[in-house]
Each structure stands twice: as structure tokens, then as C-alpha cells.
Amino acid sequence: MKQIPSFLGLMAILAVCIAQTSCQSKEEIFRQQYVVEGMMQYEKHCENCHQKDGSGLKDLYPPLAKTDLWKRLNANQIACIIKNGQKEAILVNQKPYQNYMPGNAKLEALDVAEIVTYLRDKWGNDPRIFPLDSARLALKNCP
Numbered sequence: 034m035k036q037i038p039s040f041l042g043l044m045a046i047l048a049v050c051i052a053q054t055s056c057q058s059k060e061e062i063f064r065q066q067y068v069v070e071g072m073m074q075y076e077k078h079c080e081n082c083h084q085k086d087g088s089g090l091k092d093l094y095p096p097l098a099k100t101d102l103w104k105r106l107n108a109n110q111i112a113c114i115i116k117n118g119q120k121e122a123i124l125v126n127q128k129p130y131q132n133y134m135p136g137n138a139k140l141e142a143l144d145v146a147e148i149v150t151y152l153r154d155k156w157g158n159d160p161r162i163f164p165l166d167s168a169r170l171a172l173k174n175c176p
């Protein structure tokens with residue numbers, strides 16, 4: 034009889050572990066969906082200038098891959114650039130750029146969340162989702 038509680042205890046721990054693992058992988062599946070959607074949005078709205086591999090184009094369009102972007106800007110700021118564009122002078126890997134990036138007024142918060150998640154995953158070395166709620170909040174508070 035003494036073994037029953039500990040057996041049950043073990044089952045309880047197992048159940049929690051299984052729940053957590055499936056819970057984690059559900060989140061990961063959800064994040065992967067963002068990444069894939071974000072990639073498609075990137076191809077549609079960004080690739081012309083920043084290129085498929087994120088290497089940018091000469092002195093015109095800054096790279097998004099292998100840059101200090103991730104040290105200078107946080108995800109909220111990147112969300113605002115995507116939505117509103119940018120035209121100030123910037124330094125990317127010490128190299129000056131000053132050109133015009135048009136905004137994407139038609140993109141929804143979800144699109145922006147997906148694009149930021151994709152950029153993070155692909156070039157930010159940061160496998161975290163940028164959730165819809167965060168994107169909404171960021172876009173509300175753009176400078």
C-alpha cells in the first residue's frame with residue numbers, strides 16, 4: 034500500500050512534465066507560424082530593398098543581417114520603423130546611411146509582430162516571439 038502514493042506522486046510529476054513539454058512545443062509551433070508568416074511578409078514588403086539575405090544594397094539600403102541593429106534598436110522601435118518608415122541619418126556597422134524608407138501603413142499589428150519575429154529569428158539571433166500584444170502597444174506608442 035505504501036507504494037501507491039509514491040506511484041501516484043510519480044504519475045503526477047510525469048503528467049506535469051508532459052503537460053509542460055507539450056505546452057512548450059505548442060508555443061514553439063505558434064512562434065514558428067509567426068516566423069513563416071513573417072518571412073512571407075518580408076518577401077512582399079522588404080526584400081526589394083533589404084534583399085532576401087538581408088545584406089542590403091550598396092549605399093542605398095542598409096543590411097539587416099550581421100549588423101549592430103540589434104544593439105541599437107529594440108523590437109518596439111523596429112516595429113515602428115516597419116510601420117512608419119524612416120528617413121533620418123543612421124549609422125549601421127559604423128557606415129552612414131541616409132535615405133528614405135517608406136512606411137507600411139497598411140500592415141496590421143499582427144503583420145508587424147510576425148515580421149519582427151522573423152527578423153529576430155533570422156538575423157537577431159533571438160528565438161523569441163514578438164507577440165501581437167507587444168506589437169499593438171509598440172505601434173500605439175511610436176514617436
Ligand code: HEC
Nearest residue numbers: 078079082093094102115119120121125130131132133134
Ligand atoms: C524602398 C526600400 C525599402 C523598403 C521596401 C524597406 N526598407 Fe527598411 N530601410 C530602407 C532604408 C533606405 C533605410 C534607412 C533609412 C534611413 O536612412 O534612416 C531602412 C532602414 C530600416 C531599418 C533600420 C536599420 C538600422 O540598422 O537602423 C529596419 C529595421 C528596416 N529598414 C526594416 C525594414 C523592413 C522589415 C521592411 C519591410 C516591412 C523594410 N525595411 C522595407 C529601405 C527600405
